[in-house]
Amino acid sequence: MNLNESTAHELLGLIKEKKTTPEAVHISVKKAIELHDPKVKAYVRVDHDKARPTSRANGKFPIPIAIKDNICIKGREVTCCSRILEGFKPPYNATVIEKILEAEGILIGQANMDEFAFGSSTENSVFGPTRNPWNTKCVPGGSSGGSAAAVAAHEAIWALGSDTGGSIRQPASFCGIVGLKPTYGRVSRYGLIAFASSLDQIGPLTKDVTDNALLLNIIAGHDHRDSTSVNVPVPDYTKSLTKDLKGLKIGIPKEYFIEGLDPEVKFAITAAIELLKKSGVTFKEISLPHTEYAVATYYILATAEASSNLARFDGVQFGQRFQPAAPRKTPIVDMYEETRDRGFGKEAKRRILLGTYSLSSGYYEAYYLRAQKVRTLIKNDFDLAFSELDAILTPTSPTTAFKIGEKSDNPLAMYLSDIYTISANLAGIPAISIPCGFSKDGLPIGLQILAKPFAEEMIFRIAYSYEQSTDWYKRKAPLN
Numbered sequence: 411m412n413l414n415e416s417t418a419h420e421l422l423g424l425i426k427e428k429k430t431t432p433e434a435v436h437i438s439v440k441k442a443i444e445l446h447d448p449k450v451k452a453y454v455r456v457d458h459d460k461a462r463p464t465s466r467a468n469g470k471f472p473i474p475i476a477i478k479d480n481i482c483i484k485g486r487e488v489t490c491c492s493r494i495l496e497g498f499k500p501p502y503n504a505t506v507i508e509k510i511l512e513a514e515g516i517l518i519g520q521a522n523m524d525e526f527a528f529g530s531s532t533e534n535s536v537f538g539p540t541r542n543p544w545n546t547k548c549v550p551g552g553s554s555g556g557s558a559a560a561v562a563a564h565e566a567i568w569a570l571g572s573d574t575g576g577s578i579r580q581p582a583s584f585c586g587i588v589g590l591k592p593t594y595g596r597v598s599r600y601g602l603i604a605f606a607s608s609l610d611q612i613g614p615l616t617k618d619v620t621d622n623a624l625l626l627n628i629i630a631g632h633d634h635r636d637s638t639s640v641n642v643p644v645p646d647y648t649k650s651l652t653k654d655l656k657g658l659k660i661g662i663p664k665e666y667f668i669e670g671l672d673p674e675v676k677f678a679i680t681a682a683i684e685l686l687k688k689s690g691v692t693f694k695e696i697s698l699p700h701t702e703y704a705v706a707t708y709y710i711l712a713t714a715e716a717s718s719n720l721a722r723f724d725g726v727q728f729g730q731r732f733q734p735a736a737p738r739k740t741p742i743v744d745m746y747e748e749t750r751d752r753g754f755g756k757e758a759k760r761r762i763l764l765g766t767y768s769l770s771s772g773y774y775e776a777y778y779l780r781a782q783k784v785r786t787l788i789k790n791d792f793d794l795a796f797s798e799l800d801a802i803l804t805p806t807s808p809t810t811a812f813k814i815g816e817k818s819d820n821p822l823a824m825y826l827s828d829i830y831t832i833s834a835n836l837a838g839i840p841a842i843s844i845p846c847g848f849s850k851d852g853l854p855i856g857l858q859i860l861a862k863p864f865a866e867e868m869i870f871r872i873a874y875s876y877e878q879s880t881d882w883y884k885r886k887a888p889l890n
């Protein structure tokens with residue numbers, strides 16, 4: 411097997427036994443990028459010179475990793491795949507980058523994404539879409555589609571993404587890999603360019619559950635520079651990778667198995683439930699009664715926060731500045747207007763308008779404030795469920811990957827593809843997507859496992875046990 415097709419834990423073993431070197435691993439990833447990325451377009455920037463492995467110290471992780479283009483790397487351009495940020499080079503590293511550099515991880519490049527993480531298909535990128543390695547006519551999911559495709563195409567061993575409403579889990583599901591949205595506050599957001607600050611979390615995208623636990627070990631932890639990061643100890647997540655699930659109770663929310671759920675996805679989830687029963691898990695049908703309001707609540711809160719976070723991009727401090735050809739109003743107003751008009755894409759403008767509207771006087775109480783209250787009801791549903799359950803199991807997405815262009819003119823259809831992932835962000839709880847089957851067209855299907863805040867160990871335990879009794883995660887994308 412080629413080195414780039416291995417997992418990090420396999421590679422670390424080979425390096426330790428002196429059967430390979432970090433340089434050889436890096437070269438094999440570099441070759442895969444040269445070979446496949448002209449088609450897949452997972453990356454928007456690669457920089458092999460800056461990425462060279464430097465040391466061979468034991469206990470370090472010289473693993474090539476792709477970084478979503480909204481996480482700041484000091485001195486390297488970061489754009490959120492938006493025209494407005496072209497040329498912006500942050501003067502500091504995000505905390506997760508500091509941690510990866512400390513672990514001697516290898517930053518090979520920046521992965522494509524929907525502009526400012528607005529989307530579910532990576533089609534909203536100023537650089538054009540990424541293609542799904544399982545079928546290049548299909549989207550890889552989004553917004554972390556570049557990160558997921560890079561790992562699935564073996565153009566990276568690991569990747570980091572961000573998840574505001576499903577942007578790690580849904581592309582992981584579409585690309586047949588493992589993606590975790592940690593508990594809100596588990597991983598520092600310092601240096602993550604904000605979309606919706608009360609929902610955003612950075613998380614790992616990997617080829618298997620063991621790698622996911624390894625990468626979370628590296629990036630998790632309290633950070634005084636992010637006041638919403640939480641000061642609870644970081645366990646060694648690899649310790650939770652045991653196959654024993656005896657006595658666990660998992661809930662199946664009936665609201666997630668309704669119209670719109672693809673029968674092939676439903677079949678795969680049902681089969682996963684049967685398999686887990688054999689490991690000693692008891693299942694219970696439950697109700698999360700406010701589920702039907704999740705999408706509406708999310709799109710009010712997320713757009714409100716986005717409109718406020720994006721106000722800073724006005725041509726003054728960051729990235730691009732544009733002036734109209736002929737003066738219209740005053741030079742400063744002309745500059746603001748022209749910069750934001752030419753700098754932002756269609757979806758970003760749509761969200762700024764929606765968000766500004768729901769925050770404006772007279773509408774704030776009717777929309778924003780009400781959505782905040784519904785958010786609490788959604789969180790309460792989960793609190794109640796977890797008072798008697800260890801985890802909840804659902805599909806990650808109602809469908810497998812759709813065709814490029816299929817939903818790009820229909821924002822509402824696109825928004826509905828996050829129907830199963832959004833609630834975890836509203837409630838702040840951790841959730842993972844792991845491979846659990848394939849459609850008859852050969853597209854991956856994802857299984858979502860959710861648990862109470864800071865119960866990532868429980869998620870890993872269930873995910874690992876399931877993974878080890880299947881071989882879905884071992885299949886390789888055909889790249890055609």
Ligand code: GLN
Pocket residue numbers: 527528529530552553572573574575576577578605712828
């Ligand atoms: N698809 C959702 C949206 O467009 C979620 C995006 C995300 O998690 N960043 O808002």
